[in-house]
Amino acid sequence: MTDEVLDVRNLSINFGGVMALRDVSFRIEPGRIIGIMGPNGAGKTTLFNLVSGVYRPTSGSIRFGGRQLAGLKPWKVCRSGIGRTFQSGRPFTNLTALENVLVGLRYGKPGEILGGKDAHREAQRILGFVGLDGHGDRHVSQLNLMERKIVELARVLATRPKVLLLDELLAGLNPMDLAPAIHVIRKVRDEMGISVVWIEHIMKVLMETCEHLIVLHHGEKLAEGTPAEIATDTVVAEAYFGKKGGRGFV
Ligand SMILES: Nc1ncnc2c1ncn2[C@@H]1O[C@H](COP(=O)(O)OP(=O)(O)OP(=O)(O)O)[C@@H](O)[C@H]1O
Ligand SMILES: [Mg+2]
Numbered sequence: 001m002t003d004e005v006l007d008v009r010n011l012s013i014n015f016g017g018v019m020a021l022r023d024v025s026f027r028i029e030p031g032r033i034i035g036i037m038g039p040n041g042a043g044k045t046t047l048f049n050l051v052s053g054v055y056r057p058t059s060g061s062i063r064f065g066g067r068q069l070a071g072l073k074p075w076k077v078c079r080s081g082i083g084r085t086f087q088s089g090r091p092f093t094n095l096t097a098l099e100n101v102l103v104g105l106r107y108g109k110p111g112e113i114l115g116g117k118d119a120h121r122e123a124q125r126i127l128g129f130v131g132l133d134g135h136g137d138r139h140v141s142q143l144n145l146m147e148r149k150i151v152e153l154a155r156v157l158a159t160r161p162k163v164l165l166l167d168e169l170l171a172g173l174n175p176m177d178l179a180p181a182i183h184v185i186r187k188v189r190d191e192m193g194i195s196v197v198w199i200e201h202i203m204k205v206l207m208e209t210c211e212h213l214i215v216l217h218h219g220e221k222l223a224e225g226t227p228a229e230i231a232t233d234t235v236v237a238e239a240y241f242g243k244k245g246g247r248g249f250v
Contacts, residue, residue, distance in 0.1 A: 004030040004065060004162050006082070006195070011050060011060035011070075020046045021219045023060070028163065028197060033189050035206035036199045037230075038216035039240060044199045045087055047216065048165045052084045053077035064163070078107050083161030087168045087199075091140045091152045098123050098136035100151050104158025112160070123158065129191075130154045130184050146177040150184065157188065163195045164188060170200055178202075182209060207231060215239070 006028040013021045021043045028034055036044050049055045051062055053074040062069040069077050091100050101123040105114055114122055127136050130150050140148055149169055156164065170181055182205060189196050200206050206213060207227040215223040215230060217239045223230060230236055 004081070004195070005063075006051075006163050006197075007061075007063040008051065009061045009063075011047070011062065012058050013046060013050060013055055014058045019219050021050065021057075021216075024216070024219075024221045025060075026214055026221065026224060028195050030162070030195055031189065031193050032212060033186075033196045033198065033210045035210035035213040035227075036197060036216065037201075037203065037206060037213055038222070042216040043219040044216055045167055046219075048084055048167055048199065051077070052082060052165060075107065078159050078161075081160070081162035082165065083156035083159050083163070084165035085149075085152050085156055085167055085169055087171070089145075089148055089152055091148050091155065093140045096137055096139050097127060097132060097143065097147075097151045097154070100140060100155045101126050101136075101158045104155035107159040126154050126157050129187070130157070131180065146173055146181065149173070150181070153184065153188075157192070157194075161194055163197060166196060166198045166200075168199055168201065170202060170205065178205065185209070 009025045011021055011024045012019060024047065038044050050057050053069065053072050053076065056071045060070065064080055064082060067080060069080060092103065102119055105119050105122060124136060127133060130153055132147065132150055132154065135147065140151055143151065153169065166185065170178055173181060185196060185198065186209065188194050198206065198210065210227060213225065213227055213230045214221060215236050222239055223233050223236050
């Protein structure tokens with residue numbers, strides 16, 4: 001399974017003299033749920049933009065399955081098995097939920113791309129998996145925020161990723177929608193075996209769901225460890241709350 005390891009090393013990007021990310025390294029083993037935390041502007045989305053091919057790094061490497069991804073176009077990164085969602089949410093609003101998933105299916109591995117009825121059936125199956133059974137014919141413009149986010153998740157699942165990058169999937173959701181959304185994310189890992197790398201600001205959710213957390217601050221990796229280690233890390237607490245000598249989150 002080593003071919004499914006995502007290995008990021010010394011990743012940096014400079015925007016006109018500003019280092020948005022500096023020397024960030026980590027490894028994601030297959031089948032894990034990893035949380036990425038950090039205050040606003042820490043570089044979390046920039047990290048996803050680099051891994052997914054939106055930005056080309058100034059330096060460093062991104063290896064997946066032994067292959068170098070740094071500098072590849074986003075669609076090539078997607079075909080290599082890395083999928084993502086967007087912080088602002090970007091489903092195709094002029095298409096139905098089902099059509100959004102059909103678009104994702106077109107980006108699967110060459111040779112595995114389904115057509116016609118098979119694609120339709122697979123799209124229905126994926127909508128069922130994420131809990132949107134019976135919503136396939138609705139236009140995205142008619143869906144609520146939670147449903148739009150889940151359609152975006154279904155679309156990326158249709159590309160058959162091995163690693164899924166989630167950028168604040170829960171942001172803006174009604175508190176009563178959090179538990180069903182978290183349930184779907186857990187299922188993605190548990191039943192599909194996909195590694196999930198999950199940026200979220202709701203600390204409690206990351207602490208309870210993730211096995212490992214990476215903390216970014218001012219573009220650098222500040223800490224990494226189990227939720228228990230991060231919860232009691234005084235350096236992390238200081239970055240969030242500015243309190244020296246604090247006792248962490250607990
Ligand atoms: N294309 C760009 N050009 C210039 N600066 C950029 C660009 N993209 C990101 N940045 C800068 O990089 C820094 C990190 O931004 P990023 O969006 O990665 O933060 P974040 O951790 O995702 O924050 P948030 O929690 O608010 O989403 C910010 O200072 C941002 O202004
Ligand atoms: Mg962000």
